[in-house]
Amino acid sequence: MMLGVLNQIPIVTISLVLVAFLQSLHVSNAVADINDINASSDAKYDFLVVCIDVEEESREYIEEKINGQLEKDKRKLNDNTKLMIFEHKICMESWFWGNRKILKDNPQNPLMLKYLRFYNVKNDDPELMDNIDSEEFATKAQFHFQYLRCVMQERNIRYSKNNPKEVCNLKYLEELINRFNKTGHISSFGRWYKFITNLKLKVGK
Numbered sequence: 001m002m003l004g005v006l007n008q009i010p011i012v013t014i015s016l017v018l019v020a021f022l023q024s025l026h027v028s029n030a031v032a033d034i035n036d037i038n039a040s041s042d043a044k045y046d047f048l049v050v051c052i053d054v055e056e057e058s059r060e061y062i063e064e065k066i067n068g069q070l071e072k073d074k075r076k077l078n079d080n081t082k083l084m085i086f087e088h089k090i091c092m093e094s095w096f097w098g099n100r101k102i103l104k105d106n107p108q109n110p111l112m113l114k115y116l117r118f119y120n121v122k123n124d125d126p127e128l129m130d131n132i133d134s135e136e137f138a139t140k141a142q143f144h145f146q147y148l149r150c151v152m153q154e155r156n157i158r159y160s161k162n163n164p165k166e167v168c169n170l171k172y173l174e175e176l177i178n179r180f181n182k183t184g185h186i187s188s189f190g191r192w193y194k195f196i197t198n199l200k201l202k203v204g205k
Helices: 027-040 059-072 092-096 110-118 140-154 170-183 187-204
Strands: 019-022 047-053 082-088
Touching (some): 027 059, 082 092, 082 187, 092 140, 092 170, 092 187, 110 140, 170 187
Parallel strands (some): 019 047, 047 082
16 A cells, blocks of 8 residues: 555665565465565565555454464464554555645535535544445445545546555655644554654664
8 A cells, every 4th residue: 555655765775674565365375475485585575564454343353364364274474574464444545534635625526525524534533434324335444435535536636546646655645644643643554654664763773
């Protein structure tokens, strides 16, 4: 998800630390691939980083699910690589709401105004936003996605999960960091950010 902006952060003068990012539960195959690479290449992966939407579930539940799949497949990461799991609570679009600047001061779109009256993501924690209509949106994640897309459209920005380039830049990331640091909102993003920051410090030594 944040792979695009990660390449713009000074952290990526990494030679000893290679990080793989996933957004799904295809972790078992990734474990096998990383074990093969570590066994046959000079490049070694120190971390397998899984970033995944959790909707209503907890990170602990996702960890149990992943570990259960690994046990079923009889796979285990080699001792040199650590599995790190980060949740998007509710989904990755919930993180992207951390940028307050994407909301116009005076939105005109009636649908946008409806969503804003339901939940003001500029003032309140995006990760705590409920589903506006369970008949229209099967999950909270679907609503979070549609809400963000509606805001982007008002700014004539095309956004989709397959084309997220508008949120993959350093300025956008800085707004998420500022939101977390100043308010404590998007706390699951904050956990990911602290990991990356600590990793940068270790690599820089």
